[in-house]
Each structure stands twice: as C-alpha cells, then as structure tokens.
Amino acid sequence: MVSVTQHRMPRKRTYLICPPEHFAVEYAINPWMDTATPVDTELALKQWTGLRETLLSLGHEVHVLPPEPGLRDMVFAANGAFSVDGTVYGARFKHPQRTAEAALHREFYDRLGWRYVAPSETNEGEGDFAYLPEAYGGLVLAGYGYRTDPAAHAEAQEVLARPVVSLHLTDPRFYHLDTALASIDDSNIAYFPTAFSSASQTVLRQLFPDAIVAADADALAFGLNLVSDGRNVVLPAEATGLAKQLAAAGYRPVPVELAELKKGGGSIKCCVAELRP
Numbered sequence: 001m002v003s004v005t006q007h008r009m010p011r012k013r014t015y016l017i018c019p020p021e022h023f024a025v026e027y028a029i030n031p032w033m034d035t036a037t038p039v040d041t042e043l044a045l046k047q048w049t050g051l052r053e054t055l056l057s058l059g060h061e062v063h064v065l066p067p068e069p070g071l072r073d074m075v076f077a078a079n080g081a082f083s084v085d086g087t088v089y090g091a092r093f094k095h096p097q098r099t100a101e102a103a104l105h106r107e108f109y110d111r112l113g114w115r116y117v118a119p120s121e122t123n124e125g126e127g128d129f130a131y132l133p134e135a136y137g138g139l140v141l142a143g144y145g146y147r148t149d150p151a152a153h154a155e156a157q158e159v160l161a162r163p164v165v166s167l168h169l170t171d172p173r174f175y176h177l178d179t180a181l182a183s184i185d186d187s188n189i190a191y192f193p194t195a196f197s198s199a200s201q202t203v204l205r206q207l208f209p210d211a212i213v214a215a216d217a218d219a220l221a222f223g224l225n226l227v228s229d230g231r232n233v234v235l236p237a238e239a240t241g242l243a244k245q246l247a248a249a250g251y252r253p254v255p256v257e258l259a260e261l262k263k264g265g266g267s268i269k270c271c272v273a274e275l276r277p
C-alpha cells in the first residue's frame with residue numbers, strides 16, 4: 001500500500017502546441033529517427049489530439065500554432081523558444097532542416113506582444129531549458145552536449161535575468177535536456193541521472209535532494225518527457241514505473257499514448273511549449 005504524503009496543488013498553465021499534419025521522418029538527426037520506418041501521420045494526429053484534449057480537460061489554456069508544409073518536426077513545439085516572465089529567448093536550431101521553425105514561433109510571440117529576444121547562439125528552446133520559479137528564487141536548468149551550445153546558457157542568463165545551471169548531457173539517446181529531466185512542480189524535478197556527466201549528477205543531487213529518480217525503462221520510454229502543472233503529470237503511457245513513483249509522491253499521473261511521435265525522437269513535453277507571462 002502506497003502512502004501519499006502530500007496533496008499537490010495544480011497551477012493553471014498556458015501552452016503552445018502544433019498539430020503533426022506534416023510530420024514525417026525524412027531525415028535522421030537523432031538516434032530515434034529511422035527513415036526506413038514508415039510514419040502513420042493519421043495515427044500521430046489522432047494521438048496528438050488526445051494530448052490536446054487532455055491538456056484542455058485539465059483546465060489549461062492551449063494555443064495552436066499552424067503547421068507549415070515541409071517542416072516535418074514542427075509538431076515538437078517546445079523547441080521553438082523559451083519564455084520566463086513574459087520575455088522570450090528565441091531558438092536557433094542546430095540542424096538546417098528545422099531552422100525555419102524559429103521565425104514562425106517568433107511571429108506567434110510578436111502577435112501576443114511579448115518581448116522577444118533573437119538569439120546569437122545555437123539553442124533549441126525548452127528542449128534544453130527548464131524553469132523552476134520557486135527553486136532558489138527562480139532557476140533555469142540548461143542542457144548541452146548535443147544541440148544547445150553552452151554559450152547560449154550565458155546568453156539566456158543575460159536575457160532572462162535568472163541564474164542558469166549548465167548540465168552536461170552525455171548519452172546521445174537523451175540529446176535534449178527534456179528527454180532526461182522534467183520539472184514536476186515549481187521547485188522539484190524528476191530525472192535520469194546516467195544521461196548526465198558525473199559532475200552534473202553531483203550538481204543535481206546537491207540542488208534537488210528530493211528529486212524523483214527515474215529507472216532506465218521509464219527513461220527509455222521517454223517517461224521524463226512529461227508536462228506537469230504541479231499536481232497532474234501528463235506522461236507517456238509506457239512509463240508505468242515512473243507513474244507509480246509520482247503517485248507515491250502525491251502527484252496524479254495522467255498517461256497519454258503518443259508512441260507514433262517517438263519515431264521522430266520526441267514525446268509529450270517536446271510537443272508542448274509553456275508560455276510564461
């Protein structure tokens with residue numbers, strides 16, 4: 001019998017998502033992508049619609065970015081920017097196949113009237129940046145090793161005026177921070193230690209002694225590619241062990257099936273950008 005120690009309070013969020021109407025695997029820029037494996041775009045769209053309905057049913061505000069023909073990975077909306085307190089640090093994609101997405105995200109924030117800062121350094125938005133508003137007065141965690149250049153961490157710190165902690169990703173299967181680490185509420189995280197260098201593991205242990213540590217099977221099921229409102233944790237249905245750990249810690253796991261998008265190397269969090277006014 002699991003004892004729940006705490007009742008977690010949700011906080012209403014605003015999200016940006018983009019339908020996988022043009023999703024396909026026509027190039028391979030991460031170890032999960034295989035151009036020989038066919039993609040069922042209709043199934044991807046059906047699963048994505050389930051994700052959208054789940055976010056709405058939890059009471060969140062959801063904006064939809066129109067997809068652009070030819071931009072196969074645009075469904076992974078989290079990579080388009082990173083915002084904190086109404087300031088948007090724009091993305092600059094590493095791979096040319098995704099470069100054009102950044103301007104479409106910029107247009108979205110311009111329409112909202114948010115302050116948008118164009119980056120000089122390569123960075124893939126919320127794929128490699130996470131924000132914890134109540135940790136240490138407001139802390140940014142940032143990944144590097146595969147996509148985002150460490151120089152972008154210093155740039156983000158200047159733009160967002162929040163301390164940025166650099167974390168070194170060392171396993172190519174976990175090529176973005178959000179494949180290996182997630183904020184589960186405003187001050188705590190869940191993560192998969194062995195995706196990080198041993199020095200970064202030490203830093204994470206020091207900063208987050210109460211973190212939930214994911215097992216290999218859940219991390220490989222992209223279990224950490226989750227979206228949490230502080231109580232409801234929307235995570236891939238395959239990550240059953242992590243769901244149990246979260247429930248034991250007082251969170252409410254909300255499993256969602258999104259397996260078709262895993263063929264592109266992403267899951268729930270990759271599809272959901274959080275807008276922080």
Ligand SMILES: CN(C)C(=N)NCCC[C@H](N)C(=O)O
Nearest residue numbers: 030076127176264265266270
């Ligand atoms: C959690 N992840 C990895 C993301 N935040 N984004 C997914 C990007 C997938 C895309 N094919 C790419 O390789 O860029």
